[in-house]
Amino acid sequence: MSTLNLTLTGAEVLLPENGLIPTDLFLADGVIQADATGRPIDLSGYLVLPGIIDLHGDGFERHIAPRRGAMKQMDEGLLSVEAELAANGITTAVLAQFYSWEGGVRGPAFAGQVFDAIAAVKGRVVTDLVPQLRFETHMLYDYAGLPEKIAAWQVPYVVFNDHLPHDRLAEGRKPPRLTGQALKAGRNPDKHFEMLLSMHARSAEVPPALDDLCAVLTGQGVRMGSHDDATSQTRADWRARGAHISEFPETLEAAEAAHSTGGHIVLGSPNVVRGGSHKGNVSALDLITMGLCDALASDYHYPSPRRAALMLAKSGLMDLAGAWALVSTGPARVLGLTDRGTLAPGKRADLTILDKSTHRVAATMAGGRISYMTGDIAARFFN
Numbered sequence: 001m002s003t004l005n006l007t008l009t010g011a012e013v014l015l016p017e018n019g020l021i022p023t024d025l026f027l028a029d030g031v032i033q034a035d036a037t038g039r040p041i042d043l044s045g046y047l048v049l050p051g052i053i054d055l056h057g058d059g060f061e062r063h064i065a066p067r068r069g070a071m072k073q074m075d076e077g078l079l080s081v082e083a084e085l086a087a088n089g090i091t092t093a094v095l096a097q098f099y100s101w102e103g104g105v106r107g108p109a110f111a112g113q114v115f116d117a118i119a120a121v122k123g124r125v126v127t128d129l130v131p132q133l134r135f136e137t138h139m140l141y142d143y144a145g146l147p148e149k150i151a152a153w154q155v156p157y158v159v160f161n162d163h164l165p166h167d168r169l170a171e172g173r174k175p176p177r178l179t180g181q182a183l184k185a186g187r188n189p190d191k192h193f194e195m196l197l198s199m200h201a202r203s204a205e206v207p208p209a210l211d212d213l214c215a216v217l218t219g220q221g222v223r224m225g226s227h228d229d230a231t232s233q234t235r236a237d238w239r240a241r242g243a244h245i246s247e248f249p250e251t252l253e254a255a256e257a258a259h260s261t262g263g264h265i266v267l268g269s270p271n272v273v274r275g276g277s278h279k280g281n282v283s284a285l286d287l288i289t290m291g292l293c294d295a296l297a298s299d300y301h302y303p304s305p306r307r308a309a310l311m312l313a314k315s316g317l318m319d320l321a322g323a324w325a326l327v328s329t330g331p332a333r334v335l336g337l338t339d340r341g342t343l344a345p346g347k348r349a350d351l352t353i354l355d356k357s358t359h360r361v362a363a364t365m366a367g368g369r370i371s372y373m374t375g376d377i378a379a380r381f382f383n
Contacts, residue, residue, distance in 0.1 A: 025048055028368075032347050063078070139199070143212075166203070269305045
């Protein structure tokens with residue numbers, strides 16, 4: 001696929017050593033160059049920043065399943081997802097797909113369709129789409145075949161979570177919204193409740209099964225993380241299994257445990273934009289202030305990474321370089337992507353270009369190719 005050979009002039013560019021400065025940026029063959037190349041493009045009035053790397057987002061669900069049974073062509077849904085990602089300056093996106101007893105769009109069969117569709121559209125999209133599997137830990141009957149499925153689906157990143165309502169199940173009480181959840185999964189509500197009770201009753205079998213499963217996935221080179229850690233012991237257990245990424249820790253205790261043992265902490269950018277967790281968990285702003293954040297992710301709202309980074313810089317809590325690193329350099333480090341995350345020679349030409357006055361996304365480039373462009377900036381490129 002062809003890439004653009006360009007010299008971007010007149011813009012303020014966020015460089016790894018110098019911060020945001022007026023300078024030229026050279027692009028050729030999909031990477032950033034050290035010397036001038038290609039035709040000049042005047043980007044006066046714009047900011048050129050490293051492309052946003054979104055570590056965890058499930059906002060794509062509304063594109064591929066807007067209503068139950070409505071989306072038959074999943075490829076088309078993913079192409080729509082990419083358009084939204086690019087419009088929000090995202091150049092690498094981890095698509096977080098559930099593999100859950102909840103069924104429906106979170107069920108195992110649907111997960112397979114999503115991962116097959118991601119593989120099918122890779123040659124037709126500019127944004128780098130990375131599949132992530134979110135596995136519900138109490139699905140013991142799925143453990144045996146899971147590594148083979150993960151390999152077949154080309155999933156490089158697995159995160160473990162447990163959404164069973166254990167407190168209610170321990171009391172033999174039905175959880176809220178059980179009937180609606182069961183019908184969405186295509187199950188009789190009574191059978192659904194029996195399934196939940198059965199999974200809860202086997203909780204003691206889960207830790208040793210996880211030990212074995214994680215050992216196999218580690219051998220396959222799969223990157224692993226945990227979701228919603230609540231205690232230091234929970235984080236220690238996951239770290240012992242090789243799951244070094246802590247997504248959205250719920251408490252300061254869990255975040256400190258992750259940090260003290262060299263783990264990566266991923267927080268939700270909507271938490272930053274909103275000023276707190278919608279579930280009453282620890283504030284992302286507080287954790288960032290304490291240095292307990294390696295990266296910000298979109299979670300369920302693709303505009304939020306850009307907005308969160310800009311809000312952190314505007315508040316004075318961090319300078320722009322530090323704030324933007326949470327959506328670029330930091331995520332690249334968490335994912336082990338050494339070819340992107342900064343605007344340095346030899347790195348992928350992944351750019352988020354913002355209007356300097358409004359800070360809206362004017363253009364996005366991934367691997368030296370334009371994935372999004374709007375408004376007046378188009379005239380700069382095509383005149």
